[in-house]
Amino acid sequence: MFGEMIRQKSFGVSVAIFVILLLAPSFLPRFYIYFLAVIFVTALLAMSLNLCVGHGMLFQFHHGVFYGVGAYTTGLLLAKTSLPWWLAFVAGPLAAAFAGLLIGMFCIRLSRLYFGMLQISLGSLIWAIAFRWYDLTGGDDGIHGIPIPDFIASTTSSYYFVLMVLGICLILLYLILKSPFGSTLQAIRDNPERCAAVGINVRRHQLKAIVIATFFGGVAGVLFVVVEGSIFPDLLFWTLSLEIFIMCLLGGWFTFAGPILGAAFIVSLRTFVGTYTEYWTLILGIILILLIFFLPEGVMGYNYRKLFRSRTQYSAEGQTE
Amino acid sequence: MLRIEDLHKSFDDFKAVNGAHLTVEKGQLVAVIGPNGAGKTTLFNLITGQLQPDNGKILLNDENISKLPPHVICRKGVARSFQIANVFPRLSVFRNVQVSVLSQQKLSNKLFQPAARLVVEETNRILESVGLFEKKMDVAGSLSHGDKRILEIAIALGNEPDLLILDEPTAGMSPEETTTTMALIQRLAREQGLTILFCEHDMEVVFGTAQSIMVIQQGSTIVQGKPQVVRQNREVQQAYLGDE
Numbered sequence: 001m002f003g004e005m006i007r008q009k010s011f012g013v014s015v016a017i018f019v020i021l022l023l024a025p026s027f028l029p030r031f032y033i034y035f036l037a038v039i040f041v042t043a044l045l046a047m048s049l050n051l052c053v054g055h056g057m058l059f060q061f062h063h064g065v066f067y068g069v070g071a072y073t074t075g076l077l078l079a080k081t082s083l084p085w086w087l088a089f090v091a092g093p094l095a096a097a098f099a100g101l102l103i104g105m106f107c108i109r110l111s112r113l114y115f116g117m118l119q120i121s122l123g124s125l126i127w128a129i130a131f132r133w134y135d136l137t138g139g140d141d142g143i144h145g146i147p148i149p150d151f152i153a154s155t156t157s158s159y160y161f162v163l164m165v166l167g168i169c170l171i172l173l174y175l176i177l178k179s180p181f182g183s184t185l186q187a188i189r190d191n192p193e194r195c196a197a198v199g200i201n202v203r204r205h206q207l208k209a210i211v212i213a214t215f216f217g218g219v220a221g222v223l224f225v226v227v228e229g230s231i232f233p234d235l236l237f238w239t240l241s242l243e244i245f246i247m248c249l250l251g252g253w254f255t256f257a258g259p260i261l262g263a264a265f266i267v268s269l270r271t272f273v274g275t276y277t278e279y280w281t282l283i284l285g286i287i288l289i290l291l292i293f294f295l296p297e298g299v300m301g302y303n304y305r306k307l308f309r310s311r312t313q314y315s316a317e318g319q320t321e
Numbered sequence: 322m323l324r325i326e327d328l329h330k331s332f333d334d335f336k337a338v339n340g341a342h343l344t345v346e347k348g349q350l351v352a353v354i355g356p357n358g359a360g361k362t363t364l365f366n367l368i369t370g371q372l373q374p375d376n377g378k379i380l381l382n383d384e385n386i387s388k389l390p391p392h393v394i395c396r397k398g399v400a401r402s403f404q405i406a407n408v409f410p411r412l413s414v415f416r417n418v419q420v421s422v423l424s425q426q427k428l429s430n431k432l433f434q435p436a437a438r439l440v441v442e443e444t445n446r447i448l449e450s451v452g453l454f455e456k457k458m459d460v461a462g463s464l465s466h467g468d469k470r471i472l473e474i475a476i477a478l479g480n481e482p483d484l485l486i487l488d489e490p491t492a493g494m495s496p497e498e499t500t501t502t503m504a505l506i507q508r509l510a511r512e513q514g515l516t517i518l519f520c521e522h523d524m525e526v527v528f529g530t531a532q533s534i535m536v537i538q539q540g541s542t543i544v545q546g547k548p549q550v551v552r553q554n555r556e557v558q559q560a561y562l563g564d565e
Binding site: 172175176178179180181182183184186187189190191193194195196197198199200201202205208254 | 369370371390391392395396400401403407408409410411412416417419420421423424425428429430431432433434435436437439476477479480
């Protein structure tokens with residue numbers, strides 16, 4: 001079976017990449033180690049968003065908020081309380097999932113585009129709180145120099161920590177996607193009306209997907225704190241949400257690993273072109289236009305079509321690899 | 322099993338269903354006929370909860386289901402197919418059917434078990450019984466129109482329904498496909514003891530298969546009865562079959 005072959009091939013490639021990444025700190029300069037860690041964090045964020053966007057067709061326009069809530073919760077607990085670090089780390093994703101549940105409950109009543117619009121409004125409220133509540137959040141400046149536990153404080157150790165958490169999260173996301181829950185979510189994406197007619201409570205199922213996605217978004221937020229040691233309101237600003245949305249589209253929103261590719265690309269663009277000109281988004285815009293015209297299913301989606309063209313191979317089993 | 326009493330539904334000023342009555346006994350094959358726009362599809366959408374009636378009762382085993390959402394009605398044993406081929410286009414044929422089997426067995430929320438190993442036997446059995454087993458790895462969107470319609474029935478069967486509602490199961494099919502599809506429906510009714518309610522354009526098909534026929538015109542029921550009774554009904558002859 002081709003499906004089996006693709007599976008084995010992509011498993012082999014993943015293991016190879018993982019091994020290279022494990023060894024990376026021994027031959028890469030420190031800046032690139034940090035740079036890779038930033039990509040990992042962003043990749044996890046994009047992957048969590050794609051559970052909603054690509055596999056659920058939920059227009060989660062303001063996913064950055066949950067990233068921010070996760071980062072702020074952990075960051076504030078670390079900086080302002082004497083609670084053990086692991087409690088702060090667990091609290092971040094839980095707070096993000098709770099915010100996801102609250103905002104999701106309102107948004108889920110609306111369809112598609114209106115869902116996204118309402119989410120932007122509600123998410124902006126949370127941004128406003130982080131921005132304005134100066135005593136707690138440090139307002140515009142945010143909080144810097146958050147005390148990170150010693151064992152993950154150095155660039156290399158935080159790199160390994162982020163890589164490990166990313167690995168675990170990717171495995172979990174993969175399992176979720178292949179589970180009956182994920183299968184049903186994809187069916188809802190394709191045809192919500194039909195799903196209701198086979199006995200599925202569509203809205204509740206979508207809400208669960210949002211809570212799961214926001215939880216992983218929160219995990220990415222915690223990792224951000226680990227890598228950067230700081231929090232600031234830009235984490236919850238809608239432009240960031242737009243960026244990760246584009247990462248999903250760019251990488252291939254119907255594929256499993258596409259968003260990682262999208263994240264790597266955009267973070268690189270921001271880092272390297274961003275040093276030459278602050279107008280790096282101009283290049284992003286041009287790429288986006290090209291994408292819409294030539295690769296509507298993203299880079300990974302295109303690869304699938306090209307490599308495995310006939311009807312059996314381009315199957316639903318293969319698509320989410 | 323299913324009884325509909327004086328059902329009404331309007332869209333703005335248009336009375337789509339305006340006094341419909343219908344009785345479906347257990348084990349029967351019941352057809353609804355009527356000209357285009359007579360309200361057949363609206364009637365079916367009302368029964369399965371896609372639409373809510375303005376007035377009237379829909380009794381399933383003596384329980385009024387007229388205000389319930391679709392997924393709840395489905396869990397009470399009513400499954401349906403749609404008039405336009407309504408499948409999951411990006412999923413494989415196998416997964417199309419598996420989704421409804423998973424839902425039927427209340428497994429849709431399992432998070433960390435691979436779906437590929439669940440309810441495989443049940444799903445394969447359904448695919449075999451409708452003759453789609455050979456195509457189970459195909460993407461549903463790539464199937465021919467006729468096969469999509471069959472797949473629709475297979476999805477509905479995944480819910481192990483007591484009452485199966487088919488909205489024009491042979492619409493858009495070639496004469497041969499129509500014959501095989503109707504034979505399939507009759508066989509399913511016989512073998513699985515299903516109660517089937519369907520609507521259809523093709524007179525020959527209806528009078529050849531249905532045990533009871535309900536005629537609807539401009540949203541109102543004219544008559545319901547055995548085929549020969551309906552055929553002889555004067556009002557039906559004038560309204561629908563034309564004066565001869």
